[in-house]
């Protein structure tokens with residue numbers, strides 16, 4: 001069974017004005033879809049043909065890992081945003097964030113700083129471990145699952161995520177993500193399964 005491009009959980013226009021339909025047409029229809037077609041081509045005739053995506057992400061190396069991880073990361077990123085996003089986390093997740101970062105504002109500042117301060121291409125994650133919550137940066141295609149860690153939320157800080165809408169103003173994109181797009185319900189569901 002070939003790897004498939006998971007559906008975008010909203011229409012191309014629904015994140016406007018914070019992420020444009022043009023960005024989603026490139027980012028989802030070309031970049032994300034491209035990782036899927038690359039992976040299907042690369043795994044043909046290898047031990048990874050027919051494997052599950054998580055299995056490939058944990059075990060593969062080189063271009064097979066990179067393309068599989070980018071499929072995983074982008075699917076998780078689409079769900080980390082919502083047309084009804086923004087606001088503040090509540091319930092057990094909200095309490096865990098306050099415990100880990102002092103306040104919701106403290107989390108926001110540290111997540112934004114980590115995203116803006118990440119050199120080159122990568123991702124900023126909120127992860128949950130036994131000891132609590134942590135903000136983690138990964139480079140290129142790397143992701144928490146590869147290191148046995150559980151992701152709750154992610155923002156894509158590759159330039160292709162924001163350049164059409166914000167040019168080089170990564171900080172403005174990350175602010176828009178935190179203020180208007182972040183899907184706390186998705187993060188809370190990921191937190192609850194731990």
Ligand code: FE2
Pocket residue numbers: 027031074156158160161
């Ligand atoms: Fe991306």
